[in-house]
Amino acid sequence: MDILYLLIPLSLIIVTGAVLIFFWAVKSGQFEDLEGPAHRILDDDDPPESPPGRP
């Protein structure tokens, strides 16, 4: 079980990374609007232009 002495500190480092990523996400406004993006993904960004003549 000696491997635990390596794996547990390693897992803590990964968790620290996750927390930092979460902080970054909060700071960059990812959690500002939790409803809008769910709908926005259904919208086309650019409405289709006149269809090209080729098949």
Added chain:
Amino acid sequence: MNAQVITADRLHVYDLPDVQQTFIVARPDGLAEAALTLEGIHCGGCVRRCEQGLKDQTGVRDLQVNLSTRRAQLVWDPQQIRLSQILSRLAEIGYPAYPYDVRTQENRYRQERNRALRRLAVAGFGMMQIMMLAVAMYAGTFHDMDDAMRGFLRWMSLLVAVPVVLYSAQPFFANAWSGLKNRQLGMDVPVSLAIGGAFLASCWATVQGGGEVYFDSVSMFTFLLLLGRFLEMGARHRAARTSEDLINLLPATAARLRDGQEEIIPVTQLKRGDTVLVRPGATIPADARVIDGISSVDEAMLTGESLPLTKQPGAKVIGGTINIESPLTLQVESVGPDSVLSAMNRLLQRAQLEKPRLARLADRVASYFVAGLLLIATLVGWWWWQHQPQDAFWITLSMLVVTCPCALSLATPAALTAATGALTRLGLLITRGHALETLAKADYILFDKTGTLTLGKLQIDEIVSLGDMTSAQCLTLAAALEQRSEHPIAKALMRAAQTDNITLPSVTDSRAIPGQGVEGMLEGRRYRLGTPEFAAALVTTGVPEKVLQVDNSRGASLIMLSDEQGVLALFRLVDEVRPQARAAIAGLQQLGMTVEIASGDQPAAVERVAAMLGIQQYHGSMSPAQKLERLQVLQDQGKIIAMVGDGVNDSPVLARAQVSIAMGSGTEIARSNADMVLLSERLDRLVDGVLLARRSLRIIRQNLAWALGYNAIAVPLAASGFIAPWMAAIGMSLSSLLVVLNALRLSRLKPATLADSAPQSMPPDTAASGLGA
């Protein structure tokens, strides 16, 4: 809500530099940026339509709509397009928008929310890690774990617990400290004691290598409490935002006349002696005297009087009232502290100070609980110290952890959050925290009449035909004569004509005499419609006496239609009672509440409404000061009073009553002084509101009883040293969960009147946001 008031003209106000500097951020690249509040945004489709709608406007660089907050960020080029053009374009596609000052509320909300999210994340991640290690340690107790490994797991737990306690739980310590400084024993004191004590003891045990560690309890406790507060904060922000949106942000302006030139200036720059022009439909900017023009002025918001008053040159008008018929030129007489509105404001401020507060159940229970707990802990610690000094510390600590006041501190917020969500769906918005609890205890309900029990607009009650024409023909004639007027009577006639699908013949040579009526030619005959005296004066053959002495005691207004040959008809107009008013009053009475009307309108009109709705107590012709006196008398009798009103004249009473509810369409001053706002305008929602409030109070009591009962069993066991840490952890989680689930029952309740129709004025998506932030 304010859509009807906002016209393209009024939006020009936003182009004035004085007004702009309050909300526009100039960017270094020459573009301008402003935050907007958007109305009518309900779904993703609305967001898309808004953003698409501005695509073809040159100069608009960017519009970012936030669906959760219903706010938007606009970037545009002031050289190419004016803000008022963008706003009127948005209003055109159905989303009226107003700029607001971001530096105020919204920024604070965002910071508060982000901070809470970060704390929650640290506590959540920490909790998961520590739980994992704790499971290993529990398992290790049964299979021999060597001391080195146990020590290692403990040190790792300690490492993770440090940020959870020092960062995530920091608000509890801060609150407890500031509470102690103000000599208040809040819920945060035992929370801090439990977290701090358990953490320090566990650290000690880790360093010493003996005893028990409670890192798992500490982090889970912190996480659950933070989660509860986060949800509560979301509900609070949402309510605050909605009530902010209710306040029409359009700055008041006035059209000042100078050397015959009209200029638009903010009202704050008006001075005594200035001449202003007030168009029909516009608000009178300050207390003034009429110098030119005759018109009717609607003073209902200030006095409760349901009919407009005629103003002629020399008459005084009050700032904040609405000009109805024709343009008035006014000379400003008083501004600022001397004006009638300011006087009303002073009355209001005094009333706010005198507002009686009911002691809040949860706060009271909490402070007793905390005091009792600390006392018992001291006694238990002292007893063990006398008998078994080596165990004293651990037993006292485990007692503090077991009685961990988690369930108790979640009991009230969970119930309030769920109930607030349910009420918002009913269109009843809570703006002050105590409102729900006080509403549940209220036993007397005071209503304003005009605009609250009634719609504040006239309706034809009866048409008495006196000539040989049918009443339908008379209505056609009357509506035709009034078709260009904005007067409430004209509007009532037009509405009646529209309901009957009458096409109106055109009238020639029509003229309106303010305060009296209209005259016009139709198919070669001359007609008059207006006050009986005015209409009778046209009749050349004389009017029978009895026609002029018609019974008008029922608080209605009478108007007469005549031609040169004689009187044709009499119209009786009354202020229309809200459709759900009768059911609402009956419902409230059934709940054991006494209903009373306090109105500024004519006693006869009040009496009529009271009789229609089955209300025994009513008072008419009351000034705001008299309403306050009446309230005082009732409060002295020990009544807990709920006040429902809409006008400026109601605002002092709203501020003073134990709990107050303003109509959503009411004046800003009334809404901002009320504890609740009835957005849906449906009076029957009040019955549901009271029912729900009473249920919430019951659930809060159940929750408190459960939490106290749990502690009553756990404390003696812990004090006698029988409780192992894992038992404490399970007991605590279960009791918290039970409390939260019990509270959630509130958001699932289907109030009786909800069955007939869905609430109209609330966007559908708020329905899903009972507890969601």
